[in-house]
Structures are given as structure tokens and as C-alpha cells.
Amino acid sequence: MNMRILAALAALTLPIPLLAQHDPAALQQMALADDTAYGIVEDLTTEIGPRLAGTDREAAAREWAVERLKAMGFSNVRVEPFDMKTWVRGIETAEVTAPYTGAMHISALGNSASTGPRGLEAEIVYFATMADLDAAPDGSLKGKIAFVSHKMTRTQTGASYGQFGDVRRRGPNIAASKGAAAIVIRSVGTDYHRNPHTGGTNFAEGVSPIPAAALSIPDAENLERMIRRAARDNRPVKMKLVLTPRQIGTTQSGNVIAEVPGSDPAAGMILIGGHLDSWDLGTGAIDDGAGVAISAAAAKLVMDAGIPKRTIRVVWWGAEEVGIFGGKAYAEKHGAAGHALAMESDFGAGRIWQVDFRLPDSAAAMQTKIVEALASMGIGRGRGVASGGPDHGPIVALGVNAIDLQQDGTDYFDLHHTPDDTLDKIDPQMLRQNVAAWATVLGIVANDPADLLPKAKVAE
Amino acid sequence: MNMRILAALAALTLPIPLLAQHDPAALQQMALADDTAYGIVEDLTTEIGPRLAGTDREAAAREWAVERLKAMGFSNVRVEPFDMKTWVRGIETAEVTAPYTGAMHISALGNSASTGPRGLEAEIVYFATMADLDAAPDGSLKGKIAFVSHKMTRTQTGASYGQFGDVRRRGPNIAASKGAAAIVIRSVGTDYHRNPHTGGTNFAEGVSPIPAAALSIPDAENLERMIRRAARDNRPVKMKLVLTPRQIGTTQSGNVIAEVPGSDPAAGMILIGGHLDSWDLGTGAIDDGAGVAISAAAAKLVMDAGIPKRTIRVVWWGAEEVGIFGGKAYAEKHGAAGHALAMESDFGAGRIWQVDFRLPDSAAAMQTKIVEALASMGIGRGRGVASGGPDHGPIVALGVNAIDLQQDGTDYFDLHHTPDDTLDKIDPQMLRQNVAAWATVLGIVANDPADLLPKAKVAE
Numbered sequence: 021m022n023m024r025i026l027a028a029l030a031a032l033t034l035p036i037p038l039l040a041q042h043d044p045a046a047l048q049q050m051a052l053a054d055d056t057a058y059g060i061v062e063d064l065t066t067e068i069g070p071r072l073a074g075t076d077r078e079a080a081a082r083e084w085a086v087e088r089l090k091a092m093g094f095s096n097v098r099v100e101p102f103d104m105k106t107w108v109r110g111i112e113t114a115e116v117t118a119p120y121t122g123a124m125h126i127s128a129l130g131n132s133a134s135t136g137p138r139g140l141e142a143e144i145v146y147f148a149t150m151a152d153l154d155a156a157p158d159g160s161l162k163g164k165i166a167f168v169s170h171k172m173t174r175t176q177t178g179a180s181y182g183q184f185g186d187v188r189r190r191g192p193n194i195a196a197s198k199g200a201a202a203i204v205i206r207s208v209g210t211d212y213h214r215n216p217h218t219g220g221t222n223f224a225e226g227v228s229p230i231p232a233a234a235l236s237i238p239d240a241e242n243l244e245r246m247i248r249r250a251a252r253d254n255r256p257v258k259m260k261l262v263l264t265p266r267q268i269g270t271t272q273s274g275n276v277i278a279e280v281p282g283s284d285p286a287a288g289m290i291l292i293g294g295h296l297d298s299w300d301l302g303t304g305a306i307d308d309g310a311g312v313a314i315s316a317a318a319a320k321l322v323m324d325a326g327i328p329k330r331t332i333r334v335v336w337w338g339a340e341e342v343g344i345f346g347g348k349a350y351a352e353k354h355g356a357a358g359h360a361l362a363m364e365s366d367f368g369a370g371r372i373w374q375v376d377f378r379l380p381d382s383a384a385a386m387q388t389k390i391v392e393a394l395a396s397m398g399i400g401r402g403r404g405v406a407s408g409g410p411d412h413g414p415i416v417a418l419g420v421n422a423i424d425l426q427q428d429g430t431d432y433f434d435l436h437h438t439p440d441d442t443l444d445k446i447d448p449q450m451l452r453q454n455v456a457a458w459a460t461v462l463g464i465v466a467n468d469p470a471d472l473l474p475k476a477k478v479a480e
Numbered sequence: 481m482n483m484r485i486l487a488a489l490a491a492l493t494l495p496i497p498l499l500a501q502h503d504p505a506a507l508q509q510m511a512l513a514d515d516t517a518y519g520i521v522e523d524l525t526t527e528i529g530p531r532l533a534g535t536d537r538e539a540a541a542r543e544w545a546v547e548r549l550k551a552m553g554f555s556n557v558r559v560e561p562f563d564m565k566t567w568v569r570g571i572e573t574a575e576v577t578a579p580y581t582g583a584m585h586i587s588a589l590g591n592s593a594s595t596g597p598r599g600l601e602a603e604i605v606y607f608a609t610m611a612d613l614d615a616a617p618d619g620s621l622k623g624k625i626a627f628v629s630h631k632m633t634r635t636q637t638g639a640s641y642g643q644f645g646d647v648r649r650r651g652p653n654i655a656a657s658k659g660a661a662a663i664v665i666r667s668v669g670t671d672y673h674r675n676p677h678t679g680g681t682n683f684a685e686g687v688s689p690i691p692a693a694a695l696s697i698p699d700a701e702n703l704e705r706m707i708r709r710a711a712r713d714n715r716p717v718k719m720k721l722v723l724t725p726r727q728i729g730t731t732q733s734g735n736v737i738a739e740v741p742g743s744d745p746a747a748g749m750i751l752i753g754g755h756l757d758s759w760d761l762g763t764g765a766i767d768d769g770a771g772v773a774i775s776a777a778a779a780k781l782v783m784d785a786g787i788p789k790r791t792i793r794v795v796w797w798g799a800e801e802v803g804i805f806g807g808k809a810y811a812e813k814h815g816a817a818g819h820a821l822a823m824e825s826d827f828g829a830g831r832i833w834q835v836d837f838r839l840p841d842s843a844a845a846m847q848t849k850i851v852e853a854l855a856s857m858g859i860g861r862g863r864g865v866a867s868g869g870p871d872h873g874p875i876v877a878l879g880v881n882a883i884d885l886q887q888d889g890t891d892y893f894d895l896h897h898t899p900d901d902t903l904d905k906i907d908p909q910m911l912r913q914n915v916a917a918w919a920t921v922l923g924i925v926a927n928d929p930a931d932l933l934p935k936a937k938v939a940e
């Protein structure tokens with residue numbers, strides 16, 4: 021029995037300190053000199069571009085992804101397909117017709133109904149906030165176009181999106197249930213460009229979908245000014261909308277999976293990734309080309325440094341934007357068993373500045389190790405509980421541990437779901453910083469002796 | 481003969497010091513507390529919006545302008561109409577069809593020909609600079625779409641526009657003369673948004689116009705990446721263009737004129753203004769709603785302070801964007817006679833930081849007075865020769881004096897001729913600073929004893 025076999029046996033059976041080749045400082049140094057991630061997002065946005073869930077373009081992205089992940093040296097590269105109901109965009113124009121005139125920049129929200137090609141012209145009823153729309157009497161919007169505005173302030177954490185995103189997520193259903201003919205919202209965003217922010221919405225069972233769309237923020241503010249002026253002498257403001265999106269029925273999406281096999285399958289795997297689908301207006305660079313790139317580039321750095329104890333499973337998720345269909349399909353198929361930890365990158369390519377955890381007390385030593393390793397990069401300990409990211413929500417709900425490397429989102433909602441989500445918005449140096457933080461954490465969690473396997477879920 | 485008549489006679493005949501009510505410090509203080517200019521640009525962009533030269537919307541703007549200038553208390557408010565050949569935008573789409581796919585954001589340039597509604601699909605031939613296009617052999621572009629890129633760096637003075645704007649002004653004519661089927665250019669701009677920068681182009685006599693359009697800068701850079709990749713294995717890059725603009729023949733435009741009558745008509749008038757027409761993609765806030773607002777608000781401040789010696793003539797010019805047709809019509813009709821000085825605001829709403837002059841030596845004392853009064857606002861003396869602004873070019877060429885209050889243009893070409901030229905881009909505080917600088921200069925030049933009347937033009 022020679023020394024190499026002995027060492028291999030030791031690795032399989034004993035709690036061992038962090039392998040030298042997965043030392044945080046070494047991985048960070050490599051990451052900061054590595055443009056693998058930028059190459060992935062550059063190629064994806066240039067060769068594939070927009071890749072709306074359920075469409076041919078998302079399928080093209082999966083094909084591209086399988087080839088790329090194989091070329092990077094990952095094992096067990098495969099697609100796990102699933103079916104979904106698919107919505108596609110059509111023509112979209114908006115024009116104020118009275119008492120002023122003006123073409124406005126607009127985009128339909130996912131699941132919007134169509135106005136038909138001849139469009140719909142109606143009076144605007146203005147609501148300053150979502151609460152005002154909620155308070156409108158039933159039937160009061162009959163035949164009208166509801167216009168819901170809001171103020172949204174930029175935040176580093178992105179927390180304002182949860183609250184103000186409600187206008188998009190819930191507004192159309194409420195307006196439809198009160199009889200509105202259509203709804204336009206002020207884009208859920210923080211920029212001042214003529215770029216509408218799209219995104220998904222949903223109508224409850226029994227509520228007939230209506231045309232629903234977002235105005236760019238300069239257009240929404242111009243419409244507000246028109247409404248204030250027209251109100252002075254009680255003139256109605258009218259808008260003509262042409263929106264022709266449609267539901268195309270059931271099509272296929274899928275999750276693309278690749279692995280770095282670990283030396284100790286019994287220790288559970290580390291599930292990481294980002295989502296491969298994107299909205300169709302931009303090229304999906306920050307949402308979420310960056311995320312698939314960061315997670316895979318970090319996994320490759322760890323893989324190239326040496327065999328980790330735990331398997332690292334990289335998933336490039338399908339159909340996140342339209343309902344986390346990929347994450348749900350995965351959780352249904354695989355359950356929580358064998359998953360030690362989940363981490364996702366889906367908040368752009370800004371600097372990682374904070375880390376949050378969802379770990380058992382028994383992993384306290386590992387957590388401290390991570391906090392210390394990230395502190396050397398200026399990344400602080402957050403006070404939140406990690407979510408694991410949107411695609412991992414379903415499996416985290418089943419009891420899987422999670423770590424969130426929080427990106428600076430100050431500018432994220434300038435670009436989110438707009439035509440402006442393009443490669444030029446990514447700073448290669450920031451992307452390397454992300455990969456360095458990810459590789460640091462991966463190097464630790466993939467080798468730590470803590471028991472990370474999910475326990476039977478207890479009611480909370 | 482009472483004292484009032486004596487004083488009036490003195491004012492008419494003697495060199496007098498700057499009237500107390502037109503004291504720079506007093507005017508500056510009033511300007512910095514006055515939102516007249518913001519009100520003008522807010523109302524114009526909200527109630528009228530885009531106002532392409534020669535169209536109904538420009539006519540609506542003139543009607544609005546006459547009413548507004550009368551309401552402000554100006555005298556002799558009138559329109560001087562002129563005829564022009566008018567071009568209007570149609571559908572505009574661009575899509576890469578091989579070897580990758582992708583819809584691109586594009587806008588036709590003024591005077592672009594149409595592809596017809598079925599469009600045009602052809603191979604792209606790439607030129608990194610205008611000089612490269614100039615060097616292409618005659619006939620080498622036969623049936624191809626020329627794509628001309630460039631690098632343009634932001635400058636405070638806007639000087640880079642002169643040089644790089646050539647790609648737009650001259651590129652289409654050169655491409656057409658070399659047999660190209662169409663030309664697309666990288667937008668002449670400094671931003672990274674999916675907003676194409678439109679603008680005028682011209683084809684020489686005997687050169688048949690071709691479809692000519694600008695790609696947004698993120699799209700142009702994506703196309704460059706596609707071209708580099710495709711070149712690796714010699715694959716052609718193809719684009720499908722649909723552009724349906726058209727020439728609608730002769731229509732009417734006009735200059736809107738308003739005056740502050742001076743006490744000494746023989747001293748010549750001060751000609752000031754901005755242009756009322758705008759490109760059709762934005763609402764013409766910074767180009768040039770700001771300019772019409774700044775010039776008129778400053779004239780009103782001087783008017784309200786007391787009767788100036790010289791008449792101030794405010795002109796809101798028509799059809800500047802498409803060939804300075806208003807400025808040319810005015811110079812033809814009025815000539816230089818009786819014009820003491822010309823000043824225009826047509827470079828956005830950024831802080832005024834510098835002043836340039838084109839004055840006779842005999843006005844040296846007045847110039848010093850202006851430099852000193854502006855120095856108190858932190859505005860320095862430039863080394864350039866004032867142009868008087870684009871609309872005043874024709875009359876300055878006839879020998880009229882000029883002063884340029886230079887605005888900070890660092891961000892101007894982020895917005896110039898794009899859909900993003902909207903009210904929200906104007907900082908009300910900066911606009912007030914502009915009005916303060918303008919009122920300062922107007923207060924001096926409208927009252928100074930210097931002989932400013934144009935001399936018979938001497939060949940230079």
C-alpha cells in the first residue's frame with residue numbers, strides 16, 4: 021500500500037482540515053487573475069442573447085451550456101427537462117391620445133393578455149400607490165386603464181424590490197378583479213431611461229387576464245404630469261395600447277446540470293448555480309448570465325485545485341423568471357436528500373459585500389472559518405438568514421442549508437428586466453471579485469468535516 | 481422739461497453706466513430664485529413633446545410658443561414662416577440573422593432612404609473608423625450593409641462631437657457612393673443604453689440616398705463581438721433591416737419671435753434664443769427645450785427689471801436639427817443690419833462654466849465687465865472665439881458679434897438625439913444657474929455704451 025492510496029483512504033474516512041489546495045488565499049489569488057466567468061457571460065450574451073423561458077432561444081442556450089460545461093471539464097453534464105406553459109411577447113405600443121399626445125415606451129408583463137392587434141383605447145385612472153389600487157371600489161375601473169405608480173428608492177440590499185415589486189406581481193390581478201380593461205404600471209426600477217422593466221405577473225383562478233404592461237420611468241412621470249394638468253380642468257387622459265403577447269401552450273424547458281465529483285459522496289453535495297433563462301428585452305447579462313458564470317467559474321477553480329470531499333453540483337436553472345419552474349421541478353424530482361448546502365448567484369455582478377447563513381449550530385466552526393476567510397476580502401457578516409436564492413427556494417424549504425453571498429445591488433434595478441441588461445454593464449474586475457468570494461466559500465464548504473446533511477423537516 | 485424727460489434724453493444720447501436695475505448681482509439673485517425656465521421646458525415637453533421640424537407637432541409647438549411668449553409679457557410676438565422639405569420616420573427594426581441571432585435597437589438618420597416594408601437582408605462589412613470607410617475601394621460595398629464604428633470620448637466642451645459626428649454626417653453619403661445597399665453606424669454618443677442616437681445626414685447631388693441608421697452603443701458593441709467571432713472561421717455576419725422613413729415634400733416651419741423693446745433702437749438689438757424643433761425620439765428637453773427656456777427666462781428677468789437700452793429679440797428657431805433652416809431663413813430675410821450681438825443656448829442644461837467672445841476691440845471694456853460679472857459665479861474666460869450658436873451661424877457669418885456661454889457637456893452626448901432626452905434629465909438648480917449667467921450678460925450687453933453695430937463685412 022503506497023502513500024498515495026493511504027492519503028486517499030484518509031480523505032475518505034477521517035475529518036480532515038481544509039485541503040491545502042483549497043486554501044482561501046490561494047483560491048482568491050487564482051480567481052482574481054481568471055477571466056473564465058467573463059468569458060462565459062460574454063459568449064452567452066453574444067452567441068445566444070435573450071433566452072425567454074420555454075422558447076427555442078432557451079433551448080439554444082441549454083445546448084450551448086452543455087457544450088460549454090463539458091469543455092470546462094465538468095462531469096455528468098446533462099439536461100433535466102420539464103414541461104411548462106409558455107408566454108411570448110408580441111407587438112407593444114402605447115400612446116397618449118388626449119388631452120395631449122405622445123408615444124410612450126412600454127413592455128408587456130409576463131402573462132399579460134392581448135389587446136388584439138387593433139388595440140384598446142380608454143381613459144386612465146391614476147393610483148399613486150398599490151394601496152390606493154387595493155382601496156378602489158369593486159367595479160370602479162370598468163372599461164378603464166388603471167395606471168399604478170409608486171416611488172422606489174435604490175438600496176444596496178435590493179430590499180425595496182420586495183415591497184414595490186408588488187405593483188407588478190399583484191397589481192394586474194387586482195385591477196382585473198375590479199373590472200379594469202387593462203393596467204399600466206410605472207416600471208419597478210430605479211433608473212431614468214426610456215427602458216421599461218418587464219417581469220412576470222399572475223392572475224388568480226377565476227380572474228380573466230387583462231393586458232398588463234410597464235411604462236419606462238420617464239414615460240410614467242410624463243404621464244403623471246399630464247394627469248395633473250388635465251385634472252385642473254377635469255379633462256380625461258386617454259391612452260391607446262396595442263399589446264399582442266400570447267400563451268403558446270406547453271413547451272419544454274430544462275435544468276442543465278454539471279458536477280465536480282467529490283471524494284466522499286456520503287457527505288452530501290454542494291448545490292450551486294444561477295438561472296440560464298432571461299427576460300427577452302436585454303441579453304440577460306446581469307440577470308443572470310453573471311450568476312451562471314460566477315458559480316461555474318468558482319466550481320472550476322475548486323475542481324482544478326484538487327478533488328474536494330463533497331461533490332459540487334452546478335445547476336444552470338431553466339425558467340426561473342416566469343415562476344421558478346426549474347427549481348420546483350428539481351425539488352420534486354430530487355428532494356432534499358443528499359444536499360449539504362445550496363448557494364445561488366442571481367443579483368447581478370456587483371461587488372460581494374456581505375454573507376448570510378442558514379446553517380445548523382453544528383456547523384458553527386465552519387461558519388466562523390467562512391466569516392474569517394471573507395473578512396480578508398472586506399466582506400462582512402450580515403444579520404439576515406440566507407435564502408439560498410430563488411431557484412433553491414423549493415429545496416431550502418425542504419431543509420437544505422444555505423449561504424448567500426450578497427452582491428451590491430445599488431444599481432441592479434437600473435437594469436433589471438430591461439433592454440439595458442447587456443454585457444457592457446458588467447465590470448470584469450467586479451466579476452472576478454465575485455468568483456474569488458465564491459471560490460473561497462466553496463473551498464471551505466466542500467471540504468469541511470461538519471455534518472451538513474438535511475435532517476427530517478420539523479414544523480417551524 | 482421735467483427731470484424724467486431729461487433722464488430719458490440722457491439715456492438716449494450719453495454713454496451711461498449700467499442701469500442699477502440691471503446690476504449683475506441683482507439679476508443673479510432673482511434668477512437663482514426663479515423657476516420660469518423650468519416651467520417652460522416642463523410645459524413644452526409635457527404638453528407638446530417631440531416636435532420634428534416641418535411636422536404638425538412643430539406647428540403645435542409654434543402655436544404653444546406664441547401663446548406662452550405673449551403671456552410672459554413680450555412684445556411683437558409673431559411667427560416668421562418658411563418652407564422646407566420634410567422627412568419623417570417610419571418603422572425601424574434591425575436583426576442579426578447569421579451566424580447568430582438578435583434584435584438590435586436602431587433608429588433611422590434624418591434623410592435616410594427606406595428599405596421598403598419587406599426590408600433588406602445583406603452581409604455586414606465592418607469599418608472601425610470613418611477613415612477606414614473612406615479608404616474602401618469604389619464598388620467594394622456593392623449590395624452590402626456598411627457598419628461604421630468609432631470611439632468617442634466624453635468631453636466637457638463637446639469637442640469630440642465635431643470629429644466623431646462625421647460618421648453620421650458624412651458616412652452614409654460615402655457608403656452610398658461606394659455602392660452600399662445600406663449603412664448602420666455606431667451611435668454618436670457616450671452612453672451605454674439601448675437608445676440609438678439619431679441625427680441628420682445628407683446625400684450629395686447625384687448620390688442616391690440609401691437606408692442609413694444608428695445602432696445603440698450596446699448593440700454596436702455586440703455586433704462588433706459577433707463580427708470578431710464570425711471572422712475566426714470566415715462566416716459572414718448578416719443583418720435584416722426594416723426602415724420605412726419617407727420624404728413628405730414641402731411643408732411649413734417657422735421662427736417664433738418675441739421682443740423686449742429697448743429705449744434706443746439705433747443701438748442695435750441683442751438676438752438670443754434656442755431652437756424649438758426637436759428630434760422625434762425624445763421629448764426635446766435638453767435639445768433644446770432648455771435653450772428656449774433659458775434664453776426667454778433671462779430676457780424676461782431683464783424686461784421685468786426695467787427698460788433696457790437695446791431691444792432684446794428672442795427667437796425660438798424652427799428646423800434647426802435638419803439643416804438650420806430657421807437660421808438661414810432669418811439671415812436671408814433680415815441680414816445683419818441692426819443686430820448688435822447674438823447668443824444662443826443649444827447644448828443642454830448643464831452648468832455654465834466658461835464664456836467665449838467674438839467682439840470688436842472697441843467693446844473691450846464691455847467684455848471686461850462681463851468677465852468680471854461672471855467670475856463672481858465661477859465662470860471663467862475661455863480661449864475660443866464665440867460662434868453664437870448653430871442658428872446664429874448664418875447671421876454671425878454676416879458680421880454680427882457673438883458671445884457663447886459654454887455649458888458643461890460632459891453628459892450631453894449620453895442623451896443627445898435619443899429617446900432619453902426627457903425632462904427628468906434637467907436639474908432645476910443647474911437651469912437656474914444658466915438663467916443667472918444669461919441674465920448677467922444680457923443686463924450688461926443690453927445697456928453697454930459700446931458701438932456693437934455690424935460693420936460692412938470685410939473678406940478675412
Ligand SMILES: [Zn+2]
Pocket residue numbers: 295307308340366367
Ligand atoms: Zn434573476
Ligand SMILES: [Zn+2]
Pocket residue numbers: 307341437
Ligand atoms: Zn429576473
Ligand SMILES: [Zn+2]
Pocket residue numbers: 755767768800826827
Ligand atoms: Zn440642438
Ligand SMILES: [Zn+2]
Pocket residue numbers: 767801897
Ligand atoms: Zn440636436
